[in-house]
Amino acid sequence: MALSLLAAPGLRAQEPRFGDENIAVSLFADGAPQAGEEWMLALQFRPSGPEWHGYYANPGDAGQGMDLTLDLPDGWTMGEPIYPVPERLVIAGLMNHIYEGEYTVLVPVRVGADASALGRAPLSGFVTYLACTDRICVPQDARLEARQGGDFARWRAEVAPLLDREGGFEVIGETLRIAIPLPADLALGDPHVFLREDDLGGGARVDYAAPQRFLRKGNLLVAEIPLAGDGSGEGGIASLSGIIGFGDGQGLRFEAAPQAIPLDGAVPLPSDAALPSLWLLLAAAFAGGLLLNIMPCVFPILSLKALALARAGGDETAARRDALAYTAGVVLACAGLGALVMALRAAGQQVGWAFQLQEPGVVLALFALTAAITANFSGLFELPGFAISGQGSSTGGSFATGLLAALVATPCTGPFMALALGAALVLAPMEGMAIFAALGLGLALPFLVIGFVPAIRRLLPRPGPWLERFRRWMALPMGLTVAALGWLVWRLGGWPFLALAVLVAILVVAGAIVLLGRRSRFGWAALAAALVLGWWSASQPVAREVTASESLLDPQPFSQAALAEARASGRPVFVWFTADWCVTCKVNESVAIEREATRAAFEKAGVVSLRGDWTRRDEAIASFLADQGAAGVPLYLWYPPGSEARQLPQVLTPEALPALARAAPPAP
Incomplete structure (x- = not known):
């Protein structure tokens, strides 16, 4: 009697408190246990209605996984439960890993040396879990007794099978990179990684609602998953496991160990959203290049290029040769920059279009070059045969003018270019190169037409x-x-x-003046000094942080964590990505963002504003831009409460943002 009284509290603790009314659970056993072998059990969950759902072992941002204990004899051990592929459910910006409808979890048990240790009594256990709808969650629990029967053949086919090869993983900054061994010809559908572990150690946790990025590298699928911390602390995990889902309930289980995962040769996969046809993307890139001809940074060069063609007069052959040379320079520059971006991204660098303007050395070189062009326009020196001198151009000069025009047009983007350039970075390399070449062809088209149509040349x-x-x-x-x-x-x-940049520019201009004034020795000396000083300046580390400019909207700095917190507040969220070198960004800010009408509308609707400044290279921003299918800035996202992002046009009208704020539901 004394022993019974001592055991009673423990027994009462294992009795159900909530029951399984909303999602009923049953325990099945696959035959009788055999000594030293694996004995398979199954937990079958049956919701009482279609509105209820259960959870994967790692429920995501909200919910609760199953907690199972089995009353096993000594020497018997329970293995990790094996789950089917879960589904994704996003509510108010929170990602949940769920099961809708009936589902079954397999539980392997390693039987000890004595298979008869259970005796005649059935195996028992206790399970706690959560049953939820879109609005409420109810705890559930049940006392279990295993019974024979059940459709184990079907249940084994429904759970995600385990890959026979181990993968690898590493944490890089705020990104978890996982390499999963999958055949290169395997159709992936809509891939998504469901991690079993929630805490990755070292302060790193998964940002479940953030888009995942996938790359192909031979027989490896590489997943890049944003983290809510950088994992720089101590105590990283020694192994990782989860399920890679392909959509429609299909997927595979994987296990991974820590290892370095280089991305050389990896090709990004397209995002979930279906891309338009290649012909439509080529047309968008071509139209975007055509519009670049009216951008303020390119217009002076192109105006003088047109006049240089006019100087060709009636020489039909010279005009056509000149136009073809200019076109070759433009297309080569655009294709070369595009190839460099794709190569750097394949090597694991988070870069985008116009990435070179994030490098202080490149900006210094452009500053000196444009200063020399300004001096040339002012008449301080002449470049024989160079188109921007306003004189009749040579083939070599026209080619160089084309290279220069494409280079200075890089920071400018237009309404057609966002989709095309973003797609170019996720398509196959040859298709991506075709898009960059189409951009260059659009930029060069006006001068092709002038060079090949005498009637138009006569109008100049x-x-x-x-x-x-x-x-x-x-x-x-x-x-x-x-x-x-x-x-x-x-x-x-x-x-x-x-100050160093101004000195380099002065030396470049002085060298050009002296050199073209036929005092070659001093001219070459000045240009050599400019080159050495410029190289030395660019090689020095620039530790200065670019401070964000003041804004009427008082935005928070962008981060994945800040975005998740803002979306979880239930208020509308506006996110914009900008850079000091982006002409379109600055125009949009003056026309549509930094306006009193926008500030008042946002304040009334309770809009949360976040700003990502990409003036300097930032891997977190570059990764997010890639996940959104954007090759660069500007990028504008509007998150209605509880909904996914709506991508806004790259050119904003004055009333675009106030109209969105007025249409938003009242803020809580």
């Missing part, structure tokens, strides 16, 4: 004394470009870096 003004005056006037917009680049140099490196 006749050369005369006014041409020289016009060229000098073109020094004004190019000088403004120099001022803008000087401001960017200061933003990147502060006053010392700007």
